[in-house]
Amino acid sequence: MAAIKSIEELEKIREQAKDLINLRKDNETKTRVVVGMGTCGIAAGARQTMLAILDELKKRNLDNVIVTETGCIGLCKFEPLVDVIKPNQPKVTYVNVNEDKARQIVVKHIINNQIIDDWVIPNI
Amino acid sequence: MIMMKELSLHVLDIVENSINAGATLVEINIDEDTKKDVMIIEIIDNGRGMDETTLQKVKDPFFTTRTTRKVGLGLPLFEQAAKSCGGELEIYSKVGEGTRIKASFVRSHIDRPPLGNMSDTMVLLVAANPGKDFIYRHRIDGGEFVLDTREIKKTLQDVPISNPMVLDWIKAFVEENLKQISGGV
Ligand SMILES: Nc1ncnc2c1ncn2[C@@H]1O[C@H](COP(=O)(O)OP(=O)(O)OP(=O)(O)O)[C@@H](O)[C@H]1O
Ligand code: FES
Ligand SMILES: [Mg+2]
Numbered sequence: 576m577a578a579i580k581s582i583e584e585l586e587k588i589r590e591q592a593k594d595l596i597n598l599r600k601d602n603e604t605k606t607r608v609v610v611g612m613g614t615c616g617i618a619a620g621a622r623q624t625m626l627a628i629l630d631e632l633k634k635r636n637l638d639n640v641i642v643t644e645t646g647c648i649g650l651c652k653f654e655p656l657v658d659v660i661k662p663n664q665p666k667v668t669y670v671n672v673n674e675d676k677a678r679q680i681v682v683k684h685i686i687n688n689q690i691i692d693d694w695v696i697p698n699i
Numbered sequence: 700m701i702m703m704k705e706l707s708l709h710v711l712d713i714v715e716n717s718i719n720a721g722a723t724l725v726e727i728n729i730d731e732d733t734k735k736d737v738m739i740i741e742i743i744d745n746g747r748g749m750d751e752t753t754l755q756k757v758k759d760p761f762f763t764t765r766t767t768r769k770v771g772l773g774l775p776l777f778e779q780a781a782k783s784c785g786g787e788l789e790i791y792s793k794v795g796e797g798t799r800i801k802a803s804f805v806r807s808h809i810d811r812p813p814l815g816n817m818s819d820t821m822v823l824l825v826a827a828n829p830g831k832d833f834i835y836r837h838r839i840d841g842g843e844f845v846l847d848t849r850e851i852k853k854t855l856q857d858v859p860i861s862n863p864m865v866l867d868w869i870k871a872f873v874e875e876n877l878k879q880i881s882g883g884v
Binding site for chain 2: 589625
């Protein structure tokens with residue numbers, strides 16, 4: 576049976592990661608992504624949405640993006656909701672973001688600076 | 700009506716309450732006893748707690764102190780899940796000390812939602828709240844394992860716990876250990 580993940584392995588990861596730590600602490604140059612994690616957000620799949628965003632960022636080696644969560648903002652039928660806030664730009668809110676949309680938002684909006692208008696919250 | 704497909708999603712949702720209550724340490728205990736045929740999920744936090752009146756109302760379905768929506772869904776949904784599986788939901792809380800939520804289920808109940816992906820729930824909690832600490836203990840009959848972010852942080856020193864390689868380690872750690880203790884069950 577394969578050895579269970581151990582703390583020693585974590586030490587190895589530390590050795591690898593410590594040289595790669597992004598020392599830029601200035602949050603103003605970072606893009607912020609905020610995923611709604613209220614009850615209906617979670618029921619609608621927000622956990623998988625956020626994990627898809629993290630996975631896509633990891634695959635593309637993007638370390639200047641901060642991913643956080645927020646509580647419910649009262650728009651149940653639009654969950655999962657994802658905000659993208661680029662430095663010095665207004666917040667863009669995407670609605671009904673499943674895993675697939677989440678990955679496309681990373682590529683199109685976060686990397687290529689193209690807002691995906693069709694998925695942005697309608698004026699209500 | 701909304702519904703959680705997995706118990707691990709309820710866990711995530713109940714821990715979100717703890718985080719919103721300012722908790723810095725949240726314990727998640729899952730205890731499965733196949734002989735007694737029970738499954739217990741307990742979430743304990745050191746957040747601001749609830750006073751008596753709030754506690755009374757919380758058991759009343761649809762109470763919330765949020766201002767964005769008129770009803771609270773998290774606890775009533777969890778209670779409904781437990782009750783429909785022959786169990787119950789208990790809430791203990793003290794202002795300034797913290798809150799303990801305990802849900803029980805008849806483990807083999809046909810309506811019991813599957814545990815689902817606890818590794819995803821833990822990875823998400825850690826990634827979204829690197830400054831908070833989580834202890835996840837899971838026991839199935841004789842077997843047990845513990846994930847404690849305080850220990851992980853001690854080992855990592857200046858490397859952030861939200862580092863993708865660390866998150867992958869946490870995911871694998873939970874998956875492998877759960878598989879191990881699930882043995883013949
Ligand atoms: N761990 C906790 N510590 C302190 N207060 C809590 C805790 N859990 C719940 N509460 C209180 O109970 C209320 C109801 O919680 P519940 O999860 O049912 O709904 P909600 O969090 O308000 O909204 P929703 O979960 O539907 O997004 C909360 O608004 C909060 O005031
Ligand atoms: S979680 Fe339901 S409206 Fe936000
Ligand atoms: Mg809640």
